[in-house]
């Protein structure tokens with residue numbers, strides 16, 4: 496279904512100026528202020544018409560900032576430091592309108608079926624595979640996460656790895672811990688003037704580009720799309736060109752079929768002798784047995800890995816050959832830095848995740864906006880201004896032909912100020928601002944829309 500914006504009738508609040516008597520300048524200026532675009536007028540704070548008392552359940556120690564932000568909106572918040580099992584959730588969730596989780600709580604089909612009031616799910620983390628996204632969408636529940644709040648943290652870790660590899664200082668520090676003094680400068684380099692090759696110039700790659708230039712490095716990048724380089728960075732045409740020229744190659748691509756084993760024996764052979772490889776992206780992007788060969792032969796001078804094809808599910812679990820068959824040989828190679836997927840793990844990133852996801856949930860609950868949702872059509876409408884009367888209709892429905900005709904039939908006695916609809920797979924979402932709906936008409940309007948054949952969920956905000 497295509498997106499539409501239908502101003503059905505002219506707004507009754509439109510102001511007309513008389514052309515016959517031109518007003519004085521200061522008068523025109525004053526009037527221009529009062530005619531300012533709706534975007535600069537104070538937005539009206541909307542609330543759900545039928546359930547003002549929204550209850551939120553926050554699990555897994557979600558930040559206190561998020562708890563306070565929700566409380567400031569007037570929501571009732573229950574929070575816990577722990578995750579909940581499926582059985583616990585099935586028992587508790589029927590009383591909540593929203594839930595916030597991290598990666599340990601699983602929102603399964605059974606949980607969603609028990610969640611009779613649930614309107615929205617917030618994943619206060621990067622990934623969303625702990626949620627049954629399709630079942631949630633079919634139940635009219637958008638899911639939000641925070642995919643980019645840790646970009647800076649990853650970029651800073653990479654900078655530290657570039658220097659650590661170049662100076663072999665992890666190796667030296669490890670030897671000191673073993674009681675061995677081994678001062679040397681052979682094979683240790685400054686990074687100034689060296690070339691950093693960034694594969695994938697997205698959120699993390701671009702941050703890294705800026706930081707590494709500040710260290711005096713030359714930056715090349717390779718990306719499948721043409722991107723405006725930051726600073727003096729230069730985009731190269733092929734991965735081979737980047738591998739041939741770079742002293743450090745760092746990977747920042749998503750996990751996709753075409754990025755699986757993107758760096759294998761052939762690509763490692765294309766890297767300069769004595770170069771370094773850094774992978775903070777996803778474990779399957781590098782063929783690790785091939786990397787082990789390239790390190791053992793001395794073709795590469797070192798590597799830093801933060802991500803692996805298989806990763807333990809919990810802290811304290813072993814990182815061994817049972818998990819990844821090559822773990823022992825990899826761990827034994829000097830100047831290889833292995834970290835447990837900590838690229839994005841900082842206090843700042845956690846705080847930003849808390850802010851971003853809590854504001855996405857609030858925007859959805861109070862205004863109906865789904866921009867940034869991972870499983871839902873993305874729709875938003877310009878804010879209703881404080882002076883405007885009327886209601887906002889948020890209608891989640893099955894994506895089948897004829898729905899808009901039915902809904903617009905219901906809207907036809909009113910003045911539709913704004914309307915926007917978007918679909919994603921089987922689900923479609925329509926938002927409409929309707930002017931001058933009397934309080935007695937609100938229930939009737941909701942009932943009629945809820946009765947349309949494709950209705951999944953209809954909420955009214957005023």
Ligand SMILES: NC(=O)c1ccc[n+]([C@@H]2O[C@H](COP(=O)([O-])OP(=O)(O)OC[C@H]3O[C@@H](n4cnc5c(N)ncnc54)[C@H](O)[C@@H]3O)[C@@H](O)[C@H]2O)c1
Pocket residue numbers: 621642643645646649694695696697698699700717718719720747748749750751753754775776777801802836837838839840
């Ligand atoms: N180590 C960690 O803790 C950690 C934290 C955050 C993100 N990540 C991972 O880092 C990676 C990059 O994240 P991001 O936020 O910068 O992503 P992003 O989506 O902002 O950028 C990815 C870039 O890769 C490019 N790309 C896609 N396919 C490509 C290909 N075949 N060849 C070259 N370029 C390609 C895209 O065009 C895009 O510019 C992701 O895999 C993400 O999962 C890891």
